[in-house]
Amino acid sequence: MLINLGRLLILCxxxxxxxxxxxxxxxxxxxxIDVALFFMVVMHGLQLVLLKATQPISYWQETKxxxxxxxxxxxxxxxxxxxxNK
Incomplete structure (x- = not known):
């Protein structure tokens, strides 16, 4: 529930x-706002690059x-x- 609310907030x-x-x-x-947009694109792009380096993901998952x-x-x-492991 809260994750979907966060997704809606990010879309806004x-x-x-x-x-x-x-x-x-x-x-x-x-x-x-231009600086904020640049920062958001860089941070989300960096997050995506780091995740792709550790595991294979599909194009749809990359977009999300x-x-x-x-x-x-x-x-x-x-x-x-x-x-x-216990």
Whole structure:
């Protein structure tokens, strides 16, 4: 439930950041949002590259990880819990 709420929040953030590209906000805010968009693309891209280096993933999973970031990885962790050796 909370993971899906986080995904919705991230979609809203992406929408807000991308909206600035097509309909720019006033100048001081525009530059801040441009930097935030750059930072988000770099961080989600870095997260995707590091994950791809450790395990094979499909194109659809790559897309979801790039868009949703940490929330998609939390969903993965919830689906596949770690097995502890006892």
């Amino acid at each position: 953030v992406w929408g807000f950041l991308l909206f600035n590209l097509f309909h720019p906000f006033p100048k001081p805010l525009k530059y801040f 990880i790039f868009i949703f970031g940490l929330f998609e990885l939390l969903a993965w962790q919830k689906k596949r819990p770690l097995h502890k």
